[in-house]
Amino acid sequence: MCEGIHAGRGVALVATFVAALAAGGCSISFPLGSLLGDDDVTATSSVTSAPSPLSPELTAEDWRRAKAALEVALDPFGNGSSASWDNPETGAKGAFLPLGQPYVKDGDVCRAFLADLTLQVGSQALQGTACRPSGGGWSILEVKPWRKSV
Structure with missing residues:
Protein backbone atom coordinates (compact mmCIF):
# COMPACT_ATOMS: atom_id res chain seq x y z
CA MET A 1 0.00 0.00 0.00
CA CYS A 2 2.90 2.38 0.79
CA GLU A 3 4.37 1.67 -2.63
CA GLY A 4 1.18 3.02 -4.27
CA ILE A 5 1.40 6.26 -2.27
CA HIS A 6 5.09 6.71 -3.11
CA ALA A 7 4.39 5.96 -6.79
CA GLY A 8 1.59 8.58 -6.81
CA ARG A 9 3.93 11.15 -5.24
CA GLY A 10 6.57 10.29 -7.84
CA VAL A 11 4.14 10.83 -10.70
CA ALA A 12 2.98 14.13 -9.15
CA LEU A 13 6.60 15.23 -8.66
CA VAL A 14 7.49 14.39 -12.27
CA ALA A 15 4.35 16.18 -13.54
CA THR A 16 5.22 19.27 -11.47
CA PHE A 17 8.80 19.19 -12.76
CA VAL A 18 7.63 18.88 -16.39
CA ALA A 19 5.14 21.74 -15.93
CA ALA A 20 7.81 23.96 -14.35
CA LEU A 21 10.25 23.12 -17.11
CA ALA A 22 7.66 23.93 -19.80
CA ALA A 23 6.69 27.23 -18.15
CA GLY A 24 10.32 28.15 -17.60
CA GLY A 25 11.02 27.49 -21.26
CA CYS A 26 8.76 30.43 -22.13
CA SER A 27 10.96 32.80 -20.17
CA ILE A 28 14.33 31.82 -21.55
CA SER A 29 15.95 34.76 -23.25
CA PHE A 30 19.22 35.45 -24.94
CA PRO A 31 20.56 38.41 -26.89
CA LEU A 32 19.42 38.29 -30.48
CA GLY A 33 22.60 40.02 -31.55
CA SER A 34 24.53 36.88 -30.65
CA LEU A 35 22.80 35.07 -33.51
CA LEU A 36 24.16 37.56 -36.03
CA GLY A 37 27.73 38.04 -37.07
CA ASP A 38 29.45 41.29 -36.09
CA ASP A 39 29.20 42.55 -39.68
CA ASP A 40 25.43 42.06 -39.70
CA VAL A 41 24.98 43.97 -36.45
CA THR A 42 27.02 46.90 -37.71
CA ALA A 43 25.14 47.06 -41.00
CA THR A 44 21.67 47.00 -39.46
CA SER A 45 22.40 49.30 -36.53
CA SER A 46 23.36 52.15 -38.86
CA VAL A 47 19.96 52.21 -40.57
CA THR A 48 17.73 54.98 -39.25
CA SER A 49 14.30 56.06 -40.37
CA ALA A 50 13.16 59.61 -40.97
CA PRO A 51 10.97 60.95 -38.16
CA SER A 52 8.36 62.19 -40.65
CA PRO A 53 6.63 60.58 -43.62
CA LEU A 54 6.34 64.05 -45.18
CA SER A 55 10.02 64.89 -45.62
CA PRO A 56 13.37 63.57 -44.40
CA GLU A 57 14.27 67.22 -43.72
CA LEU A 58 11.82 67.44 -40.80
CA THR A 59 13.25 66.83 -37.34
Whole structure:
Protein backbone atom coordinates (compact mmCIF):
# COMPACT_ATOMS: atom_id res chain seq x y z
CA MET A 1 0.00 0.00 0.00
CA CYS A 2 2.90 2.38 0.79
CA GLU A 3 4.37 1.67 -2.63
CA GLY A 4 1.18 3.02 -4.27
CA ILE A 5 1.40 6.26 -2.27
CA HIS A 6 5.09 6.71 -3.11
CA ALA A 7 4.39 5.96 -6.79
CA GLY A 8 1.59 8.58 -6.81
CA ARG A 9 3.93 11.15 -5.24
CA GLY A 10 6.57 10.29 -7.84
CA VAL A 11 4.14 10.83 -10.70
CA ALA A 12 2.98 14.13 -9.15
CA LEU A 13 6.60 15.23 -8.66
CA VAL A 14 7.49 14.39 -12.27
CA ALA A 15 4.35 16.18 -13.54
CA THR A 16 5.22 19.27 -11.47
CA PHE A 17 8.80 19.19 -12.76
CA VAL A 18 7.63 18.88 -16.39
CA ALA A 19 5.14 21.74 -15.93
CA ALA A 20 7.81 23.96 -14.35
CA LEU A 21 10.25 23.12 -17.11
CA ALA A 22 7.66 23.93 -19.80
CA ALA A 23 6.69 27.23 -18.15
CA GLY A 24 10.32 28.15 -17.60
CA GLY A 25 11.02 27.49 -21.26
CA CYS A 26 8.76 30.43 -22.13
CA SER A 27 10.96 32.80 -20.17
CA ILE A 28 14.33 31.82 -21.55
CA SER A 29 15.95 34.76 -23.25
CA PHE A 30 19.22 35.45 -24.94
CA PRO A 31 20.56 38.41 -26.89
CA LEU A 32 19.42 38.29 -30.48
CA GLY A 33 22.60 40.02 -31.55
CA SER A 34 24.53 36.88 -30.65
CA LEU A 35 22.80 35.07 -33.51
CA LEU A 36 24.16 37.56 -36.03
CA GLY A 37 27.73 38.04 -37.07
CA ASP A 38 29.45 41.29 -36.09
CA ASP A 39 29.20 42.55 -39.68
CA ASP A 40 25.43 42.06 -39.70
CA VAL A 41 24.98 43.97 -36.45
CA THR A 42 27.02 46.90 -37.71
CA ALA A 43 25.14 47.06 -41.00
CA THR A 44 21.67 47.00 -39.46
CA SER A 45 22.40 49.30 -36.53
CA SER A 46 23.36 52.15 -38.86
CA VAL A 47 19.96 52.21 -40.57
CA THR A 48 17.73 54.98 -39.25
CA SER A 49 14.30 56.06 -40.37
CA ALA A 50 13.16 59.61 -40.97
CA PRO A 51 10.97 60.95 -38.16
CA SER A 52 8.36 62.19 -40.65
CA PRO A 53 6.63 60.58 -43.62
CA LEU A 54 6.34 64.05 -45.18
CA SER A 55 10.02 64.89 -45.62
CA PRO A 56 13.37 63.57 -44.40
CA GLU A 57 14.27 67.22 -43.72
CA LEU A 58 11.82 67.44 -40.80
CA THR A 59 13.25 66.83 -37.34
CA ALA A 60 11.38 64.82 -34.71
CA GLU A 61 10.21 68.08 -33.10
CA ASP A 62 9.13 69.49 -36.47
CA TRP A 63 7.07 66.34 -37.07
CA ARG A 64 5.54 66.46 -33.58
CA ARG A 65 4.31 70.00 -34.27
CA ALA A 66 3.22 69.19 -37.83
CA LYS A 67 1.33 66.09 -36.72
CA ALA A 68 -0.64 68.13 -34.16
CA ALA A 69 -1.70 70.51 -36.95
CA LEU A 70 -2.53 67.58 -39.24
CA GLU A 71 -4.85 66.13 -36.59
CA VAL A 72 -6.68 69.47 -36.24
CA ALA A 73 -7.02 69.94 -40.01
CA LEU A 74 -8.28 66.41 -40.69
CA ASP A 75 -10.68 66.21 -37.73
CA PRO A 76 -13.94 64.90 -39.22
CA PHE A 77 -15.91 67.11 -36.79
CA GLY A 78 -13.78 70.19 -37.47
CA ASN A 79 -14.68 73.12 -39.68
CA GLY A 80 -12.60 71.93 -42.67
CA SER A 81 -10.19 74.86 -42.59
CA SER A 82 -6.41 74.69 -42.74
CA ALA A 83 -4.18 74.31 -39.70
CA SER A 84 -0.64 75.62 -39.57
CA TRP A 85 2.45 74.84 -37.51
CA ASP A 86 5.95 76.18 -37.06
CA ASN A 87 9.14 75.44 -35.16
CA PRO A 88 11.09 78.61 -34.39
CA GLU A 89 14.16 76.56 -33.45
CA THR A 90 14.60 75.07 -36.93
CA GLY A 91 12.71 77.65 -38.99
CA ALA A 92 10.51 74.88 -40.44
CA LYS A 93 6.82 75.63 -40.87
CA GLY A 94 3.83 74.48 -42.81
CA ALA A 95 0.09 74.10 -43.15
CA PHE A 96 -2.40 71.35 -43.88
CA LEU A 97 -5.62 71.80 -45.83
CA PRO A 98 -8.19 68.98 -45.78
CA LEU A 99 -9.65 68.05 -49.15
CA GLY A 100 -13.20 66.82 -49.50
CA GLN A 101 -15.14 65.02 -46.83
CA PRO A 102 -13.83 62.26 -44.57
CA TYR A 103 -14.65 58.73 -45.74
CA VAL A 104 -14.46 55.23 -44.28
CA LYS A 105 -11.96 52.72 -45.67
CA ASP A 106 -11.48 49.29 -44.06
CA GLY A 107 -13.10 50.57 -40.86
CA ASP A 108 -10.79 53.62 -40.58
CA VAL A 109 -11.74 57.25 -41.12
CA CYS A 110 -9.65 58.66 -43.99
CA ARG A 111 -9.21 62.08 -45.53
CA ALA A 112 -7.15 63.60 -48.34
CA PHE A 113 -5.08 66.70 -47.69
CA LEU A 114 -2.66 69.20 -49.16
CA ALA A 115 0.46 70.19 -47.25
CA ASP A 116 2.69 73.21 -47.74
CA LEU A 117 6.11 72.94 -46.09
CA THR A 118 8.76 75.61 -45.79
CA LEU A 119 12.09 74.05 -44.88
CA GLN A 120 15.75 75.06 -45.00
CA VAL A 121 16.04 73.26 -48.35
CA GLY A 122 13.10 75.20 -49.81
CA SER A 123 9.34 74.95 -50.12
CA GLN A 124 7.44 71.78 -50.87
CA ALA A 125 3.81 71.27 -51.83
CA LEU A 126 2.48 67.78 -51.08
CA GLN A 127 -0.75 65.87 -51.61
CA GLY A 128 -1.61 62.93 -49.42
CA THR A 129 -4.10 60.73 -47.64
CA ALA A 130 -4.21 59.92 -43.96
CA CYS A 131 -6.39 57.48 -42.03
CA ARG A 132 -7.31 57.08 -38.39
CA PRO A 133 -8.64 53.97 -36.67
CA SER A 134 -11.46 54.49 -34.19
CA GLY A 135 -9.96 56.13 -31.13
CA GLY A 136 -6.46 56.28 -32.67
CA GLY A 137 -4.23 58.89 -34.23
CA TRP A 138 -3.86 59.83 -37.88
CA SER A 139 -1.31 57.94 -39.99
CA ILE A 140 -0.26 59.13 -43.40
CA LEU A 141 -0.88 56.38 -45.95
CA GLU A 142 0.48 58.10 -49.00
CA VAL A 143 2.10 61.39 -49.86
CA LYS A 144 3.47 62.71 -53.13
CA PRO A 145 4.53 66.03 -54.61
CA TRP A 146 1.66 68.27 -55.64
CA ARG A 147 1.95 70.58 -58.59
CA LYS A 148 -0.18 73.68 -58.34
CA SER A 149 -2.22 74.51 -61.42
CA VAL A 150 -1.12 77.65 -63.21
